[in-house]
Amino acid sequence: MTTTHPHPVIAAAPGLRDRRSNALREGWLIAGRDLLHWVREPWGLVFGLAFNLMLILMFGFLFGGAIEVPGGGDYISYLLPGMFALAMLFGLEGTMTAMAEDAKRGITDRFRSLPISSTSVALGRAIADLANSVLGLAVLMVGGLLIGWRPTTGPAEIALGVLLLLWLRFSLLWLGIFLGLRFRGAGATTAVQVLVWPIGFLSTVFVSAETMPGWLGVIASWNPVSATATAARELFGNPTGVTSGWLAEHAVLAASVWPLAITLVFLPLAATAYRRLRR
Amino acid sequence: MGASLHSPYAVRFKNNPVQRTLKESDTQKSGSNPSPTLEAAGLRKHYGRTQALDGFDLTVAAGTVHGLLGPNGAGKTTAVRCLTTLTELDEGTATIAGLAVRRRPRAVRERIGLVGQFHAVDEALTARQNLTLFARLSGLSKPKAVQRSEALLEAFALADAATRAVSGFSGGMRRRLDIAASLVLTPAILFLDEPTTGLDPRGRATVWQAVREVAAAGTTVLLTTQYLDEADQLADRISVMDHGRVIAEGTPAELKRRIGGDRVDAALADGGRLAEAARVVGDATGAETSVDRDTRTITVEVADGGKALTSIVRALDAASLEVDDLALRRPTLDEVFLHLTAPAEDRDTPRTALTSEEAR
Numbered sequence: 055m056t057t058t059h060p061h062p063v064i065a066a067a068p069g070l071r072d073r074r075s076n077a078l079r080e081g082w083l084i085a086g087r088d089l090l091h092w093v094r095e096p097w098g099l100v101f102g103l104a105f106n107l108m109l110i111l112m113f114g115f116l117f118g119g120a121i122e123v124p125g126g127g128d129y130i131s132y133l134l135p136g137m138f139a140l141a142m143l144f145g146l147e148g149t150m151t152a153m154a155e156d157a158k159r160g161i162t163d164r165f166r167s168l169p170i171s172s173t174s175v176a177l178g179r180a181i182a183d184l185a186n187s188v189l190g191l192a193v194l195m196v197g198g199l200l201i202g203w204r205p206t207t208g209p210a211e212i213a214l215g216v217l218l219l220l221w222l223r224f225s226l227l228w229l230g231i232f233l234g235l236r237f238r239g240a241g242a243t244t245a246v247q248v249l250v251w252p253i254g255f256l257s258t259v260f261v262s263a264e265t266m267p268g269w270l271g272v273i274a275s276w277n278p279v280s281a282t283a284t285a286a287r288e289l290f291g292n293p294t295g296v297t298s299g300w301l302a303e304h305a306v307l308a309a310s311v312w313p314l315a316i317t318l319v320f321l322p323l324a325a326t327a328y329r330r331l332r333r
Numbered sequence: 334m335g336a337s338l339h340s341p342y343a344v345r346f347k348n349n350p351v352q353r354t355l356k357e358s359d360t361q362k363s364g365s366n367p368s369p370t371l372e373a374a375g376l377r378k379h380y381g382r383t384q385a386l387d388g389f390d391l392t393v394a395a396g397t398v399h400g401l402l403g404p405n406g407a408g409k410t411t412a413v414r415c416l417t418t419l420t421e422l423d424e425g426t427a428t429i430a431g432l433a434v435r436r437r438p439r440a441v442r443e444r445i446g447l448v449g450q451f452h453a454v455d456e457a458l459t460a461r462q463n464l465t466l467f468a469r470l471s472g473l474s475k476p477k478a479v480q481r482s483e484a485l486l487e488a489f490a491l492a493d494a495a496t497r498a499v500s501g502f503s504g505g506m507r508r509r510l511d512i513a514a515s516l517v518l519t520p521a522i523l524f525l526d527e528p529t530t531g532l533d534p535r536g537r538a539t540v541w542q543a544v545r546e547v548a549a550a551g552t553t554v555l556l557t558t559q560y561l562d563e564a565d566q567l568a569d570r571i572s573v574m575d576h577g578r579v580i581a582e583g584t585p586a587e588l589k590r591r592i593g594g595d596r597v598d599a600a601l602a603d604g605g606r607l608a609e610a611a612r613v614v615g616d617a618t619g620a621e622t623s624v625d626r627d628t629r630t631i632t633v634e635v636a637d638g639g640k641a642l643t644s645i646v647r648a649l650d651a652a653s654l655e656v657d658d659l660a661l662r663r664p665t666l667d668e669v670f671l672h673l674t675a676p677a678e679d680r681d682t683p684r685t686a687l688t689s690e691e692a693r
Binding site for chain 1: 417419442453456
């Protein structure tokens with residue numbers, strides 16, 4: 055303290071801290087940062103939501119007239135639950151991009167230099183992205199209702215359907231975090247942005263697997279997105295497009311197990327990738 | 334710490350274990366024989382086949398500003414990352430405020446502030462939102478985080494820009510915000526990794542001012558830089574780093590003495606009289622001169638640049654030698670390194686070079 059005028063604020067004493075570290079509180083705070091982004095720069099969010107609505111309109115009206123659903127049923131009613139599942143898959147890009155950007159910009163290092171729990175950063179990402187997906191799902195559902203989609207079952211089934219959709223999104227969080235931390239280059243993000251399309255299309259989101267060539271139908275049926283889409287159709291009382299086979303009987307089971315498997319594989323991998331930032 | 338006791342921000346909490354430990358380290362700091370805030374010995378870290386840290390030793394005394402000076406690739410950033418728990422060490426021991434960095438990373442993070450090479454603030458948020466976020470993440474309740482953020486904005490001359498998005502900030506403002514965000518908990522040591530790289534002169538000046546204020550407030554600072562004048566301006570002690578280890582250490586004055594003093598460059602108007610001019614300059618200063626024929630420049634190394642400049646001007650004028658340009662400058666980092674690693678030709682063994690030089 056040899057120099058003159060020590061600034062009272064900069065010199066403020068330690069002892070300010072009045073909360074112990076708590077991963078849930080910290081995760082919530084980190085997620086709050088994303089919510090502020092939505093408010094401050096809403097166009098990214100709005101465009102993302104509008105894009106999914108555009109897909110509904112395009113497939114529902116442009117292609118829909120030419121598509122027949124095996125087992126009967128209206129195409130809009132068939133399409134919407136599929137679109138819900140596809141929106142969950144598309145959320146993957148957002149998770150990966152956000153994770154990679156923060157790591158590149160040094161924000162992740164800033165968080166890592168703070169006395170917070172090591173799980174807070176991932177938890178924050180998970181909360182923010184799930185919130186984003188809940189909002190996206192709500193917008194899609196309202197859009198669907200406007201163009202004639204109707205769930206015909208009771209509240210319990212509908213709630214379970216929504217839950218299974220978010221369960222798929224939850225599992226893809228860990229894949230996104232893993233990819234974002236592991237492959238940070240711009241090329242990797244583009245690769246994922248491109249790859250989600252064939253993965254999304256090689257499913258029963260837009261057309262039933264029964265209308266595809268045999269081998270392609272098998273691939274589409276075993277796509278986790280198809281499992282969730284079929285389960286959601288069943289639970290919302292919409293045409294499933296599945297008249298026979300294992301999935302016809304066990305869609306809800308498949309939509310429960312697939313995300314569990316994805317989580318079991320990629321949650322530990324994401325945790326390892328985060329720890330590897332220390333290398 | 335007198336100021337802090339009377340500061341409205343020095344809120345005290347009873348039975349707060351975090352505060353108690355911090356107070357203990359404070360007492361140590363103000364004791365008669367203060368233990369160093371940072372001690373590192375034999376740090377090693379490799380990336381693939383690159384040995385980024387190769388027996389790095391450093392001691393930073395409490396309340397001082399320590400400069401870590403070195404060229405790109407010397408290992409400065411790796412050293413900072415290892416000391417701030419961001420990167421795992423291969424070998425060696427490091428303590429911060431008496432806490433082992435490798436064994437107690439969480440406790441260490443409570444006591445450090447880090448301003449990394451990137452502007453680690455959120456571009457989309459305002460300055461206030463950034464500070465409040467980092468304050469709350471550091472464990473402050475909402476009202477206290479808001480109060481602390483306002484105070485820090487004021488202290489770093491950012492109050493007028495508090496509600497603007499950081500994306501519109503100048504480089505200097507971002508750096509200051511970055512520094513403010515690192516001071517939420519008043520760290521035992523603040524790490525600044527090349528705080529002025531990429532800034533314009535004005536931005537650099539404001540960041541220097543911020544660092545001086547942090548230092549004046551009694552916070553220990555470890556600052557890395559590529560610029561000798563920056564270390565000279567800000568640091569109480571300087572460690573020169575190369576190839577992953579410290580090759581020289583001392584106060585700026587000590588290092589300068591070892592490196593040699595100032596340089597005077599005289600660019601002759603007439604290239605034909607270079608040899609004659611070199612002799613004149615040599616006689617006037619009593620020092621050895623070097624000649625660069627391409628730029629018609631005579632360079633002389635002198636202890637006191639101001640005095641030498643006057644004699645050189647007089648001597649050249651007396652000999653009717655016309656100059657295009659006459660400049661007094663500090664040794665460049667290149668010269669510092671060449672000097673510190675001389676006379677050994679193999680720059681991979683700087684230690685030997687230094688020892689032989691000290692033996693002289």
